[in-house]
Every structure is written in structure tokens, then in C-alpha cells.
Amino acid sequence: MVRGEKAPRSNAAAVTNSVEEGIGHREIGCGLNELLDDATRECRECGLPMTPVAEERGRVTLECANRHRASLPVPSDTVSRERVRSWIARRGAQLHIQHERWEAEEEERRAMEGKEPRLIRARDRHRQTGQTAGMIREEAVNADGLWVGVVRTEPGRFSSWHHHGAHRSVIYVISGQVQVECGPGGKTTLQARPGDCVYLPPGEIHREGNGGLEESEIVVVRSGEGELVVNVAGPAA
Numbered sequence: 001m002v003r004g005e006k007a008p009r010s011n012a013a014a015v016t017n018s019v020e021e022g023i024g025h026r027e028i029g030c031g032l033n034e035l036l037d038d039a040t041r042e043c044r045e046c047g048l049p050m051t052p053v054a055e056e057r058g059r060v061t062l063e064c065a066n067r068h069r070a071s072l073p074v075p076s077d078t079v080s081r082e083r084v085r086s087w088i089a090r091r092g093a094q095l096h097i098q099h100e101r102w103e104a105e106e107e108e109r110r111a112m113e114g115k116e117p118r119l120i121r122a123r124d125r126h127r128q129t130g131q132t133a134g135m136i137r138e139e140a141v142n143a144d145g146l147w148v149g150v151v152r153t154e155p156g157r158f159s160s161w162h163h164h165g166a167h168r169s170v171i172y173v174i175s176g177q178v179q180v181e182c183g184p185g186g187k188t189t190l191q192a193r194p195g196d197c198v199y200l201p202p203g204e205i206h207r208e209g210n211g212g213l214e215e216s217e218i219v220v221v222r223s224g225e226g227e228l229v230v231n232v233a234g235p236a237a
Contacts, residue, residue, distance in 0.1 A: 035075060039083035043068050052087040060084050125150060130229025134159040135208065137220075137229075147222040151208075153178070155216075158209035161186070161234045164200070167224030171198040171208075176216025182206035185237040205235040 035041055043050045043064040050062035050070060062070045075081045125138035129149065134157045141148040147167070153159070153176070171178065173192045180190040180198055182205065192198050200206060202224060210216040222228065 035072065035080060035084070037080075039075075039080055039087055041070070041072075043070070051091070052084045053091050055084065055088055060088075130227070132159045132162050132229060132231055145223060145225050147220075147228055149220050151218050151220055153208060153210040153216045155210055155213050159207045160231055161205055161207050162229055162231045163203050163205045164222055165224065165227045165230055166202045167222040167226070167228065168202055169200040169204075170221045171200070172219045172221075173197075174217040174219060176210055176214050177212035178216050178218055179209040179211050180206055181209070182235070184235065186235045205232055 040049050040051050041062060042048075043066070045068040046064060046066050048064040048066060048068075050064045050068070052060050053063045054061040055074060058074055059071050060074050062072065075084060120140045125140050127136065127138055129137050129139040129142070129147075131137055135151055135153045137149055137151050139147070139149045155176075158179075171180070171192070173194050173196050175194055178192040178196075178198070180192065180200075182188050182190070182200065186205070186207070190198055
């Protein structure tokens, strides 16, 4: 061997290094793309465990506590596939319990709202309530069988046919012209102007319109239980 040249590696050393390099690559790369024996994996972003939360079109979605997500093919072997689906079922049960708790908290919140005086400003109203095409409803109060809100209708627009279930409704016109069609066949027409009130008994199928040139605005008070808005095809003749 000429002085200054490196000694050649033995075949055994080459094989050993190759194996070590292969193991290192698997730990850093491919291993992170596979599920562990318990159908989880480590999150690349934060290192927390990721568990299966959904399965769709041959792929499984995993999520960690920090809401980082990853998508992998569904395992081909039966045992791993069943473990994935067990995690997903467990997640569904947890979400069901969570929604039940949210609903209970919302009912408690509404019950408390009905027992304490409070100020509801215009910005506090929301549209997370039954809607009918042609109008915009904003809820202000919904507690203990009482619903109060504001409804706006554009000029020349009519709502679709609907009723308010077991609720009695009173409409007070703030601005604009309000036309209510009701009764058998929808042939009864009530014309209301600012300052007027309209009463609708439970189950009365009707539609409201604005025949004026400006947007109409009304305050609606309803008393009763059950569905607030039931949209229908139209009144019976």
C-alpha cells in the first residue's frame, strides 16, 4: 500500500456500516410514516402521541393533543386495522359525551338567563336560530318557553310558508310595511304599518312580505315549547 492511501474497508465493516445506516434512516424517516403496534405514532411537530380519529377512502387520519394531523394508509393486516377502528370508536364516544356536556351547559346558561335581569344590545343578537327564505331572524332571548327577536325583510320580498309550532306569536312593526298572508288557502291578508301588532295563534301557516320600498323591521315575541320554525309547502285550502 502506497504511503498516504487509505486502507480499504473489509467487507464485514462495509456490511455493518450499511446496516447501521439503514437503521438510522428508518428511525428518522420511514418509521415516522408507519403506525406503532398500538395503532398510534409520534407527532413530527411536537412529539406527542397521535391517535386515529377518522377513516376515509383507505386512509386513516391521526391527531395529537395539539391538533396536529397526519394521514396514513389504513393498515393491511386485520389486527392493526381493528386497533385503528377501536381508537376511532373511542373518539366518537368521547365526542358524544362532550356534546352532551355542551348541551347541558347551554340549557343551564339559558335557565340562568331567564332568572337574572340583563341588557341585550343589538350586537348581542345572533342568527343561530330557525331561518326562512326571504327574511333574516336575529335571536335576542330564548329562555323558559319565551323567544324574542328581530326580523328584517327586504323590499318586495316574501318569506316562504311556515308556522311556529306550538308557539303563540306577536309581531310589532318598527319600520316599513308588513303583509301577512294566512288563513285557509293563505287568502287572509293582514297589512301592518309601524306601531301595529299582529297576533298569530299556534300552528298558523303563514308567510310575511314587504310590499314597501324600504326594508321592514319587526320585533317578534313567541311563547311556547318545541320547534320555533317549521317550513312547509303551503296552507291547506
